[in-house]
Amino acid sequence: MTRAELATGSAVFLAIVIAGTASVKQVDRHFAAGSAPAPSTSSAACVGEDGSWKNWIWANVPALSPKCE
Structure with a gap:
């Protein structure tokens, strides 16, 4: 594995973690705002x-x- 491949893989992994965290927070906010x-x-x-x-x-x-x- 080259350094470029490691950097690309790490960037993709980090982007997925950040997107997942943001979506969970957005979904929580959406359902908390709804009328239960x-x-x-x-x-x-x-x-x-x-x-x-x-x-x-x-x-x-x-x-x-x-x-x-």
């Missing part, structure tokens, strides 16, 4: 008698939620 859905404030998430989730708007669900009253 707010959880229901009327009551907490609970599991209904049929096993479905109540008062929970996200696709993932909290573990060990109480039964609905």
Whole structure:
């Protein structure tokens, strides 16, 4: 490997690292600025008698939620 090849490879590697870091920061900024859905404030998430989730708007669900009253 010549010095020119080493310099070129190092420059490409550095450019990829910088571009990756910049894109991660930009994506974080983009999603942080978006409006996240707010959880229901009327009551907490609970599991209904049929096993479905109540008062929970996200696709993932909290573990060990109480039964609905």
